[in-house]
Amino acid sequence: MPIVDSPRNHDERDIPEIGPVRRWTLPSGEEGYLVTRHEDVRRVLSDPVFSRAATLEPGAPRYAPRPSLGVPDSLLDMDAPRHTRLRGIASRAFTRRRVEAMRPGVQEVVDRLLDDMARTGPPADLVEALSAPLPITVICQLLGVPYGDRVTFREWSTAMLSVTDPPEKVFEAAGNLRAYMSDLVASKAAEPGDDLLSALSTADEEGDALTGPELVNLAVVLLVAGYETTQSQLTAGVHALLRRPELYAELCADPSLVPSATEELLRAHPAVPQLLFRVTTQDAEVAGVTIPARSGVVLSAVAANHDGAVFADAHGIDPRRDDNVHLTFGHGPHFCLGALLARTELQVALAALVSRFPALELAVPSSEIPWRAGHLVSGPTALPVTW
Template identity: 50%
Template structure:
């Protein structure tokens, strides 16, 4: 599909729409180029974004039909995962996950998360500077935690990182490589589900099996896909969010120093960094099922519509001084974890990981700084999750 350019007010060709990941215009709605290269609509104000994320006229499931241009990839596995579903199917499965992924379980993980962070920072300190913080902290922390939650044995965990990154990459992997990764991750979780059915443990897969056997009527295949969803969503976004947050702090040393001086600041700091440097700058696209209007802008049926959390998080109607990173900001209703039915079920876990990691890092490494110029840091351009490829630091 060729990219339409249209005409400007003078009758000449209008500029090509910007990439969806870079849209910051406080809209409410602007034309934007989707990840696939096709042109759709980006919703860039908070009120309209919340409307789109809740209105059944905008379908997540329909974007994964063969005719839909939203994403240059197939759904993970043989059927859809949570972020590719609409109610009531989505509601039924999300309810089961929410019951198992409850506050009690996440709070019980707190001491374990601290232990993982301390161990990773011990290893970083022992190896000495310089270090790549992506490899020493940002990647292994959420991978360890989500695998612990799911009941994945420690020796199997690093296979998952490669599989997940291959599946979620937008380019750089052949269809054959992606198919192999999908097959491997499905086969692994099918075996794990069978093992937990025979011998339950204190983990999320075992708890979801209980839900399957009782009121929620989850099929075995759905349980496998839920586990895959949780693995991918519990690893990639948090890994990149932590790396983006540390990069933002190190390029503003006074902010990093403020966290070192006042550890109590970490709670609001994490929310502000989620607002200003989100690792998922665009919510899963939707397809308009009928002609609709958003903020006075007509959207034809069949159009791809994506919420730019990057722009909505800077809506001056919702945030005072929205372009300013204020680590003490207390009113912070950002959309980085989504909104409505698809609000991230793992948001509490991600927040706990981010707070624990930033508190420990700023406490133990008060002189941490980038080991390369900021402009030399390489960024992921081939994934749905955005963050540094490496984060070289010294102290």
């Protein structure tokens, strides 16, 4: 799923009006620029003049008044050439061939979880029955992280993604998770297994090995982004379908629509409704507007996903939409590393649901479903369903 560099959480009511590049007051009180049109967001995300690394430099514009939680050795906050090197190493685990080879294993996990849900009978909480255990099982298997430790590292990751907890608590959680990963990486180097962390901790191809801090921070990013976003995306997507039962029924009648419906739900209801932040390293022009060097630039992927110049009926949900060029996974060098894996999990889970539970419906009114608040990842914290 999308790698999280979003400064805050928001919902559709916060989508800025789509329009030209314009001056915008950041929550920090500083003046910056806001980019909302699909074409312009894509342009900025692919231009190295708009830097992630520069957002952490002393004296750089700040999106929010609270301290930045970025880490210089994190993939999220690097520019080329360091980002290119690190991403190139990490991306070997997420090639199309490797991810497709994982599909049967994902299907096996989904089938087992839905077997348990059917056996227990309605009602059920889809978060606990499917949305949470699926991605955490898959990412633990991929990385070689003990599934039995999930309660502990989920607490840390939840704190890390909070936008309301005191910064001290967030830093403490991040430090705990890095320490945990450091110990795990060391154990993998000593006794490698058949998993990604073992492969990365022992790789040394033509001097291409990761440094210790690089590997630990990459492991943290892959773990947190590997399940937090997919869990919420699956839950939010199913919720959107069950709020419009005719849409869910359409997929039940024609499961071949699941891939396009998955993309449409990613576009219309992203779990990470990103406001991406960049700082210009020199003067730059976007859509005829000159943005001076050392300016803060905010990009709304949500607004871009609702740009009527690109998407017909942009505020609706069309499971048959073709050529869905949404920006939920980003664009350019920081395009989501795990996008293929996320798509696979979402497609397999949704296809299994519409096949096995055609009568699925919300067990409570939509207005009673609890949603995450104060968190970088958006979605229901519980989804009571019946059938």
